[in-house]
Amino acid sequence: MAEEPAAEIQLLRSLKVKLIEILSADADFVLQHADSRFLLSVHGYQQVKACHFPSEKVTDLLDLIIQRGPEAARGLLKLLNEHALQETFPMLCFIKDLDINTVSSGIIKRKRETPDLQEIIPSKQICKKGSCLVQEKQLMTVARTIGRSWREIGRLALEISTVKIEQIEEDNSIHVERVFAMLRYWSTCQREKATAANLHSLLSQGDWALPPESIDFLLELK
Numbered sequence: 186m187a188e189e190p191a192a193e194i195q196l197l198r199s200l201k202v203k204l205i206e207i208l209s210a211d212a213d214f215v216l217q218h219a220d221s222r223f224l225l226s227v228h229g230y231q232q233v234k235a236c237h238f239p240s241e242k243v244t245d246l247l248d249l250i251i252q253r254g255p256e257a258a259r260g261l262l263k264l265l266n267e268h269a270l271q272e273t274f275p276m277l278c279f280i281k282d283l284d285i286n287t288v289s290s291g292i293i294k295r296k297r298e299t300p301d302l303q304e305i306i307p308s309k310q311i312c313k314k315g316s317c318l319v320q321e322k323q324l325m326t327v328a329r330t331i332g333r334s335w336r337e338i339g340r341l342a343l344e345i346s347t348v349k350i351e352q353i354e355e356d357n358s359i360h361v362e363r364v365f366a367m368l369r370y371w372s373t374c375q376r377e378k379a380t381a382a383n384l385h386s387l388l389s390q391g392d393w394a395l396p397p398e399s400i401d402f403l404l405e406l407k
Contacts, residue, residue, distance in 0.1 A: 193258035
């Protein structure tokens with residue numbers, strides 16, 4: 186009979202899909218922090234760094250850490266709970282509700298009584314017209330409507346630095362993936378201000394304004 190995986194491994198596996206979705210907004214940031222805590226081998230670091238797409242980097246990073254065992258998995262969970270990661274990825278707030286210190290005993294607890302894990306993530310909140318945090322599905326829809334002016338929109342409308350835009354361009358070879366990565370980066374940086382209504386407002390102004398019919402869905406009630 187196969188031995189049951191350690192609690193840290195089970196927890197990380199259960200969070201894997203959500204972590205890929207969240208951390209892909211800045212995969213290199215996560216990779217550097219994980220490497221600075223020696224959560225990866227030298228070979229593992231090079232393997233993840235060589236990945237072309239952010240989601241691929243995060244997937245490989247998580248898989249390699251899971252393969253390294255409970256200690257590495259526990260180290261990553263603690264890293265995700267640190268201020269630098271929480272500030273960069275606001276949607277990691279649910280990690281604060283997990284009592285990481287009890288994981289090694291095989292008991293995974295919440296620090297307080299909370300709803301289902303999915304319910305405590307801001308993007309899933311029920312909200313008024315356009316006032317909820319923009320969702321990735323919406324960002325991808327918007328990304329498909331933005332053409333060659335995406336860099337101008339990034340700099341002027343979303344106030345993203347040229348350096349970051351160049352990094353996004355280098356990391357993503359497909360146009361729509363570049364635009365999507367830029368919009369997701371904006372969403373991550375804006376945190377609670379990254380509402381559908383706010384994005385609609387920013388993309389409706391100036392010379393870069395998008396056609397109303399292509400972004401008015403952001404104001405629709407869900």
